[in-house]
Amino acid sequence: MALFDRKNLLPVMTVGAQVLKQQAQPILQVNDDIRAFAKDMIHAMREYDGIGLAAPQAGRSLRLVVLEVPGSDEEELSPGEAAMLPQMPMVLVNPRIIGRSDSVCERDEGCLSVPGIYAPVVRSERVVLQSELLDGSVIEYECGGLLGRCIQHELDHLDGFLFTDRLAPEEYRFIERQLESLERAGKKTNYIRRRK
Numbered sequence: 001m002a003l004f005d006r007k008n009l010l011p012v013m014t015v016g017a018q019v020l021k022q023q024a025q026p027i028l029q030v031n032d033d034i035r036a037f038a039k040d041m042i043h044a045m046r047e048y049d050g051i052g053l054a055a056p057q058a059g060r061s062l063r064l065v066v067l068e069v070p071g072s073d074e075e076e077l078s079p080g081e082a083a084m085l086p087q088m089p090m091v092l093v094n095p096r097i098i099g100r101s102d103s104v105c106e107r108d109e110g111c112l113s114v115p116g117i118y119a120p121v122v123r124s125e126r127v128v129l130q131s132e133l134l135d136g137s138v139i140e141y142e143c144g145g146l147l148g149r150c151i152q153h154e155l156d157h158l159d160g161f162l163f164t165d166r167l168a169p170e171e172y173r174f175i176e177r178q179l180e181s182l183e184r185a186g187k188k189t190n191y192i193r194r195r196k
């Protein structure tokens, strides 16, 4: 008999949900509840084919993020990619960005909370991430590439921002209608994403 009933997937909240607009609360103590929730978040991220998931997306306003960024075949990895990619999936507790490069880059993003919409977002090329881990240790790395982007996207969720809030006005115009119809559809499901 299975110890855990994994058929009960965590809900994934969609655009319009109040929890996605809030400043999430710091985690004061990593206890069994947090460890179990992080595990369930990893499961949900995988079920929905995501590379990152923030706790508010799973309905809880906590500063907790899970990442499963795929390995990179770039020759020059940032220190964060070199250290973190082999450790995926990773759980970040109270993560913070404590530095940013002046240079920026643009890349298409999507989000499990904004299904079906993709648009180019300009973000810092590199960020310095500082975070606690579940075991209480603290990491600090300069992160670039897809990892650096994913960190910026996921940490935005902890401050109530979606990638669609970061679009240039001319890009926003392209997705505005689609976003509005997603929000309207969300009202009927209490902003809980339906499974495919």
Ligand code: ZN
Binding pocket: 110, 111, 112, 113, 153, 154, 157, 163
């Ligand atoms: Zn997202």
